Amino acid sequence: MTADGPHSHDYHVMAQQPHAERIRWLPPQRLEDRAREVRTTCRCRAIVYTLVSGGGQMHIRREDHDGQLETYRMPTRAAEELWDRLLLGKAV
Ligand SMILES: [Zn+2]
Numbered sequence: 001m002t003a004d005g006p007h008s009h010d011y012h013v014m015a016q017q018p019h020a021e022r023i024r025w026l027p028p029q030r031l032e033d034r035a036r037e038v039r040t041t042c043r044c045r046a047i048v049y050t051l052v053s054g055g056g057q058m059h060i061r062r063e064d065h066d067g068q069l070e071t072y073r074m075p076t077r078a079a080e081e082l083w084d085r086l087l088l089g090k091a092v
Contacts, residue, residue, distance in 0.1 A: 010041075010042040010044075011039060011040070011041040011042060011049075011087055012041065012042055012044075012045065012087075013041055013045065013047070013049065013086060013087055013089065014087065014088050014089040015089050016089045016092050017088070017089045017090050020089060020090055020091055020092045021085065021090060021091040021092070022091075022092065023060075023071060023082070023086070023091050023092060024071065024072065025062055025069035025070065025071065026069060026070055026071065026072065027069065027070075028061075028068050028069070028070055029059075029070060029073075031054070031055060031073065032052075032054030032055045033054075033055075034054060035052050035053070035054035036052065036053045036054060037050050037051070037052055038050075038051040038052065038053050038058070039051040039083065041087075046064055046065070047062060047063070047064045048062075048063045048064070049061065049062055049063075049083075049086060050063070051079060051080070051083045052070075053076070055073070057073040057074060057075065057076070057079075058073070058074060058075070058076050058078075058079030058080070059071045059072065059073050059074065059079060060079065060082060060083060060086065
């Protein structure tokens with residue numbers, strides 16, 4: 001996660017799995033003075049997800065043409081695991 005800019009990988013979310021975990025999406029919380037985008041999915045898709053770090057925690061942001069939503073703040077490991085499940089279509 002050192003030299004990787006937010007656009008250095010084209011992450012694409014896979015098709016949703018039949019029993020995918022439902023992520024609780026909240027309105028933007030704006031809790032961090034300085035949030036850093038760690039990973040982001042490719043903008044060729046209608047929904048763009050971003051893994052965001054700040055204040056010693058992480059969350060995932062979901063953006064489409066209607067606006068932004070985001071998850072609760074969680075520890076780094078939990079957020080990275082959720083990010084992986086999201087990319088695999090196991091969490092939506
Ligand atoms: Zn793409």
